[in-house]
Amino acid sequence: MRTILYCMTMQHDWRLVVLAGLVCVGGLATTLNLLIRATLKRERRAATVHGAGAAATAALAIWATHFMAMTGYDAGPAVTYDLGLTLASLVIIFVAAGLAVALILCVRSLAGRLLAGAVGFCGVAAMHFTGMAGLNVGSQIVWDPGLVAVALGTGLAFGMSAALVLHRWGRKAGAAAVGLVALSICSLHFLAMSAMSLSPMTVGVQQADALSQSALVVTVAGAVAFLILAATIAGLMTYWSRSSALNQIREAIEAMPDGLGFYDADDRLVLWNSRYAEVNPELASNLKVGLTFDDILRIGIKKNLYTEALGRPDEWVAERMAARREASNSLEQQIGDNRWLRVQDRRTAAGGVVTVVNDITDLKRDALALAEARDSAESANKAKSLFLANMSHEIRTPLNGVIGVAQALAATDLSPDQRQMLDLIQSSGHTLQTLLSDILDLARVESGRLELAHETFDLGKVISESAQLYAASAEAKGLQFFVEIAPEAQVWVEGDAVRLRQILTNLVSNAVKFTETGFISLTAGTGPERDGRSTLRFTIEDTGIGFDAACRERLFGRFEQADGGITRKFGGSGLGLAICRQLAEMMGGELDCESEPGGGSAFILTVPLVAVAAPVAEAGNDEGPGLGDVVPTLRVLLADDHPTNRKVVELVLAQAPVELTSVENGAEAIDAYRQGGFDLVLMDMQMPVMDGLTATREIRACEQSQGLERTPVVMLTANAMPEHIAAGIAAGADRHLAKPFNAADLLELVRQVGMRGPMALAA
Structure with a gap:
């Protein structure tokens, strides 16, 4: 060292x-x-x-x-x-x-x-x-x-x-x-x-x-x-580079479409761009280096810029400054002249604040217009739903009279000419009922209010029943009719049996309608797996008129058929296939077709259905004797304000051992019920004085207060929307039978009550 x-x-x-x-x-x-x-x-x-x-x-x-x-x-x-x-x-x-x-x-x-x-x-x-x-x-x-x-x-x-x-x-x-x-x-x-x-x-x-x-x-x-010399040159290059970079940054800040102001650690204004002054024109003349943000707020309060500060200036300034002290703050502020500003504060590492201001008046105006348009659309949608419900009710009521009277008349002795005219009435009534159901189904699908049921059903039985509905029509036209159900389709599954039957019957009905010679077949079997799930494939083939590729592209559109001539020759609304495809998609499947002009058609439905175990049959759960074997006479109370509907029910129930009492509104129904002795109540929903829902609740309250046995109540009404069915069940009804109803369905209700007692219709 x-x-x-x-x-x-x-x-x-x-x-x-x-x-x-x-x-x-x-x-x-x-x-x-x-x-x-x-x-x-x-x-x-x-x-x-x-x-x-x-x-x-x-x-x-x-x-x-x-x-x-x-x-x-x-x-x-x-x-x-x-x-x-x-x-x-x-x-x-x-x-x-x-x-x-x-x-x-x-x-x-x-x-x-x-x-x-x-x-x-x-x-x-x-x-x-x-x-x-x-x-x-x-x-x-x-x-x-x-x-x-x-x-x-x-x-x-x-x-x-x-x-x-x-x-x-x-x-x-x-x-x-x-x-x-x-x-x-x-x-x-x-x-x-x-x-x-x-x-x-x-x-x-x-x-x-x-x-x-x-x-x-x-x-x-x-x-x-x-x-x-090298150090001097390097220093000059560094200075020039930094100066150039600063100039570029200044130009970029000045060219920003947003207003930008920079405040130091003491919240004093250091620099700002021209846009910052433009979005704050009332404050532009007061902006200067060293002005604090608190001063800027108080200048704005004196000029009545901030509506939120009226009557509470000091408190509002304290709230605004507290929010500004956060590391990141964003707010929307209304200015006195109906302008809106979005103010964003971001704190720097040195303690300063970068304030970015945007004029969002146009955005707010557009958002208000969109909100008004949304409210208008929702209002229109509600009006549309109300119109559909009213239309359904108003059409179903007279249609119930046509179909009901025709069914009652069919049970009498008629001459061949009378029988032919009656068949025309029934056919026309059925067409009107189908068209009404299609329109309502389409409206529910569009509004997202159509929900699929999840129930267990026998798939083979549903397929057979769907096909047999039109077997007689095919035979009357001289067509061969085949139904082939593979063993793997002869199972119990979980799904919506009603909607699956709707799709199949619509496809079979079209096949019968558009085929004059040859055959019609319905086959059911397994389809390709999708996302690891097994599927079922239904194929409906015919040797009918067919259609070309151009028609295929628009066939599943609303109110579309192969061409205008088909509409005149075969009739129909063109809604069936559109609804069928939408129902298939709701089930998680698809509906497609193959065809050529004059070569027939094939419609292929593929849907995922979950196979389940068959339910265990209950002992003694047989159908019992027929209607003619019902010995006791049932007392039935009917509440309906429309005389035609009362007459239709009277004609239908004349075929059964029934003692019918008819009233015109819910209040009369309650008075009649309190006299006691009724085995079944048929209640309309929409009536004057007192509606059917209120009357049903009163009946249930009367039963509870007096300790009476529950009387079956069936909502027999033209209000057939899902929300109407749910409202009836919530009020205490046991069943819902929509008008126009089938006479056989009403007679089956009476038979169930007569053979099994009051609990036969328990929901």
Whole structure:
């Protein structure tokens, strides 16, 4: 340690040592600046130029540091330098610096930085000892191996530490890296110089091509001048780059479509763009540097800009400032002239606030218009639903009279001509009923109010029943009719039996309608798996008129059929297939078709149906005797305000042992019920004085208060929408029978009550 201190304090001129240190730090700082700029350049040529500048600057700085310190070294006799070895040391440091910079730029990882640090230090060490080898002092130079090892180890440690720090780009990391590299160079120089001693026994020989001390000083001065020039150029480039970047940022801020204001840590306005003043025209004349945000709010309050602050200015300002102190704040603010601003505050790392303001008046106006349009659409949808419900009720009521009277008339003796006319009435009534159901189904599907049931049913039975409905029609036209159900379709499944039957009957009905000769077939079997679920495929084929590809594209549209001629020849609304496809999609399946003109058609329905175990049959759950075997006479109470409907029920129930009592509204129904003795109540829903729902609730309340046995109540009404059915069940009804009803259905209700008692219809 004494040797090291003696070398630094006694054998070196401290003024030149300090100057060498300043040259080293300044040159390395310039090198780091150029190196950072090289890493930021996207063009390879620009990066190479900056990298080469960094390497040259580093090499000259290190070489100049070493030989400037050497000029301050007092070796005793006159000192000269071997020209070849001195130049060789300069070449060595240039090569080493170039390799180190190349590694930093090409291998951007910690390993690359460490390797660059090792290569750079090895170059510095080689330069140092090569330069020392060229030192001519008239004596023999002797090295202390121990101190040499310490010099190399210490310098390498500082160099590798600089590489680790340099891996984290940043201002502080860069300054630390420069300091560590300077320590690496200085420690190597002074420790190595301390390891050197001169032997006076050997006399040196002056070489002709030696470099004198004064010549070396001039050379080093030139290198330092170059470093100063490089540092100046790098500084000017940095200043110009930052100035250009700031100008670009200012231009970008000024061109922003949003208003932007920047406030410092004390919430004082620092800068703003023109748009910030435009969206705050009332405050534009007051905007100035140093104005606090609190002052801006109070200026706005004085000008009655903030409607929310009326009557509570201080409290409102406190709330606004509290929200502004959050790291991120966004609010919509109404200005006094019916303008709306969206204000967003974002806090910076230094504690300042960036405020972005947008004029959203148009957006608010559009949102209000959309809300009004939505409300109008919802109102129209409600009106549409109410219209459909009323239309359903008003059409079903007279239609019930037509179909009911026709069914009652069919049970009497008629002549062949009368029977033919009656068939026409029944057929027309059935067509009207189907059309009404299609329209209502389509409306429910469009509004999303149609829900599928989840019940267990016998799939084979549903298929057979759907097909047999039109077997007689096919036979009457001379068509062959086939039904093939694969064993895997003869199972119980979970799904909506009513909607599946609706699809199948519609497809079979169309096949019968559009086929004059040949055959019709319905086949059921397994289909392809979908999403890991098994499916069932139903195929309805016919040898009818068929259709072309153009018709196929629009066949499943609403009110569409093959062509206008079909409508005139075969009739129909064109709603059936549209509803069938939508029902299939609601089930998670699809409905498609294949056809060619004159070559028949094939409609393919594929739906996922979950197979379940067949329910266990209950003992004694047989159908019982027929209606004619019902011995007791049932007392039935009918409440309906329409005389035609009362007459239809009277004609239908005339075929059964029934004692019928008819009333015109719910109030009369309650009075009649309180007299007691009724086995069944048929209740209309829509009646004057008191509606059927209220009357049903009164009947249930009367039963509960008097401890009477529950009397079956059936809602016999033209209100057939799902919400009507749900309302009837909620009021206490047991069943819902929609008008126009089938006479057989009503007689079946009477039969169930007569054979099984009051609980037969329990919901």
